[in-house]
Amino acid sequence: MYQFLYDLIGNEILAGLLVAVVPLTIILVFALFGIWLERKVSAHMQDRLGPMRTGWHGWLQTVADLMKMLQKEDIIATDADKTLYNIAPVLVFSGSFAAYAVIPFSSKLLGSEVEIGIFYVLAISSLVVAGILMAGWSANNKYSLLGAMRAVAQIISYEIPTALIVLSMVMLMGTLSLDKISQMQTSSFWNWNIFGGAVFGLSKFLLIPFMFIAALILFISTLAEVNRVPFDIPEAESELVAGYFTEYCGMKWGMFMLAEYGNMFAVSAIIVILFFGGYQSPIGYFGNSIGVQWLVPFEQGFWFIAKGLTLVFVQMWLRWTLPRLRVDQLMTVCWKYLIPYAFLNLIIIGIISLL
């Protein structure tokens, strides 16, 4: 994408900015859509209707929310550490925004074709931790502080099972590039990693159950990394009022919200790429069969977003089903359950892939 634009325009900075616009648009549109979807999904699961009165079935609801947030007064408490307080939302947002740089939405639409894509995602998403800690500390509110401490402990802990699963996948695929991982799982859903990958043979069938376990662990731990129920203890509404962003108002809080929804899609995208064939279509391409090659990237984009949204839906579904865990139980789940399982899974996948 960048190379293409660079060839077209011939200006590095301009091309870079243009490339950056794409994920920004996606993140904004997704956040608008995601928040609306969340409210509708939750409402229908609870036998009610959700937003109904702003636009058809409330589809303009998030737009109204956003515009209202822009109008709100911006309060900074006297005792707050103003610099950190102002930087924190930007940092959190940029952490989730930057992850989009390497996500391949289709074979033609990816910001940067870095070879170490997955590594980069793991690294850049840690930026969020710093932002959250800043937010919690600078607000000078006890609830914020508690929330931030919890968030940091949680996110750092859950990076370990995430990394272990990613490690096993990288071991299996032999590459860190998200684009290449997607390309390997082509032609049909049977070739997706969750079904053992593209290489046909005994090891493929042996891998299937472990791939399911791996996908589940990755899903759970990413759920925790983006602070969704049942792991939303940093913002635990009923205990910590609103967690680390208790003191934030208006658009600064809106940026936390955007980052949260951006993260939701980003982690879904990672799972989709690692296990569900990335942007590959499960049933072959319409464009290929009628001989219109330019249609293929669009189809890929469609499939990618469809798969991502499905996983986002599952996240919401879980959120509106489960209570939340306590902070020490959260750590128990991570250290005593997910990490051993992930580690065992890593060893077994390693052995099988040697076969």
Place this chain on the structure above:
Amino acid sequence: MGLLDKEFSDGNIVIARVDDLMNWARLSSIWQLGFGLACCAIEMMATSASHYDFDRFGVIPRNTPRQADAIIISGTVTLKMATRIKRLYEQMPDPKYIISMGSCANCGGPYWEHGYHVLKGIDRVIPVDVYVPGCPPRPEALLEGLLKLQEKIRNESLRKKIA
């Protein structure tokens, strides 16, 4: 600093359109402070529940005053609580609205005569936008109060603040 704090002296057509848009945004997304006081709080919860569904109007409870737009005074305000409510109100960012729900919040209600510890009306502490009568008001009555509040917001303007 909220946008509404800046007053525009010369009204022109652009401001009027912007007014409409901004009022629309504010009235369709009134986030209430999740804050219950007494009996009316239960009815407020019932209003958020499936049968009446506050969410249809874009109202969702936020637990921190910093992110709330409206505070529903739902129940008896005692003298001890009044100072806290005032503080909560002050913590909310502008523009902010208040719905006084039920007899007790309106004027002390059943406790106006002998209630030595009851504030006789929340409007003695903070400015109220809409009074919803009832003891407790039916959920529909609260929704009607909300509609009244929306009507009020619709007529606000950037040019001239309606007190």
Place this chain on the structure above:
Amino acid sequence: MALKTETMVLNMGPQHPSTHGVLRLELEIEGELILSVKPHIGYLHRCFEKHAEAMTYPQVIPYTDRLDYLAAMGNNFGYVIAVEKLLGIQIPERVEYIRIIMAELQRIASHLVAIATNGADIGALTPFLYLFRDREYILSLFEMTCGARMLYNYMWIGGLSHDIHPDFVRKTKEFIIHFRPTIIELNNLLTFNKIFIERTANIGILPIDTAINFGASGPVLRGSGLPFDVRREDPYSIYNRFDFEIPTGKGLVGTVGDCWDRYYVRVLEMEQSLRIIEQAIDNIPEGDVHSAIPKRIKPPKGTVYARVENPRGELGYFIISDGNLNPFRVKVRAPSFVNLEVMGELCKGHLVADVIAILGSLDIVLGEIDR
């Protein structure tokens, strides 16, 4: 050498999403560990007892509604029983039956809120809405009967304000049929959910002797394993005619007397209430609900104490009459107030997140704590 750290005082409430109104808890914490909990009350002191002195006997009834506003029928019930005892009047059978049906429906409605808020505090919002949806059906029954949704002023001294609506019996039966599956659904969705069990089992264990020493009653006491129920121990009205069980905490998933037990006792009590309603609904005798209402309520000098089993525990009314139209003194033994006392005991050594789970399982209503 351990680093010396200061403890932090965290103020929970009066505006806090899960303090069930305006309770303020002063938590002394070290990290997230609770060292002590001090409940501060009085944010909803509405001077009930003062009002009762200024009102005539029937006029007090609307104020009793507002004590425990989740169980207004039960409050009415206790008060009218006390005054009837003082007056020494007999009330018609029909009234007794209707009162019991109403009180049991109210118990279900109140437990629904208790369970719903307990779940919502722990983070399960969907069961909260399901239960409020079903509560709405009970409220519609009440509304059909007496016109109000929450604060009824339905039970009067010597009778009832209205006879039941002609549709009431049919609708109540419909509700029972509708409601049974909801309990099963609730159990699947929340009660036996692993996360919910983890959050509530072995948390806030209230040993039975502590519960007795603190004077706890209702589900809090029964959750600790003692089958004490005023309906059984000291049957008022006509409760001795009905067949029902008194569920107690058994420690199914943890220790006896933990939060989960208190929660589960409420679920089981709803089923028992359904049983009582089923037994009563078909046997309502004919009669006039207004016939025994005295024209002038002026009890003789004396004192009376009457207690009923409210959803939150033993609700007692102590009335002193000086022979006037107004009671000289009405003292309320509010179950929530007594149950709240154990809070400090239960929270020691737990985490901040457990405080709300414990508070939710105690199911307090500030209206009757502060009165």
Place this chain on the structure above:
Amino acid sequence: MKQYLKNTFDGIYTVLVGMKITFKHLFTPAVTIQYPDVKVKLPDRVRNRLYVNMDDCIGCDQCSRACPVSCIEIETVKSIPGEDLGITSNGKKKALWVTKFNIDIAKCCYCQLCVFPCPTECIYMTDVYEFAEYERSNFLYKFATLTDEESAQKKINYEKFQAEKAAAAAKPKPETPAQTENKSE
């Protein structure tokens, strides 16, 4: 170890059970009443805004005395003989001019205690619940039909009559005033 595996299994299984239930509800129709568009009919006995039918009110003050929150204020002036106040719908003869009948609906606790003692059933609770206001003073409902001048006039009339009566009583002619007094009460 067994407990460990059981915990894992329980964790996943109960979550799936819960997910099944919520998924089922995703497709059950919503119970929401879309209030401003749909208004359900409330039951007959519903207790909302108080209403007084002044045609039937005889100014007996019973409701005001029954009210636990004293939100009803009634002032009456006795009529003088010769004034026709009409009769109520259930045949009671009116004898008092109701110069003031104020209900502060903001104080009302909707307990319905005022409704039962009314001898003419003229005060009752309606099913109107939509009466939110921007100003609290609008909650003071004035039901009295007489204007201020009229009620002032009635007061003057009555005082004049009283004075006349007193004057008549001062004269040694005791039968007639006593009769009028009985009538007016």
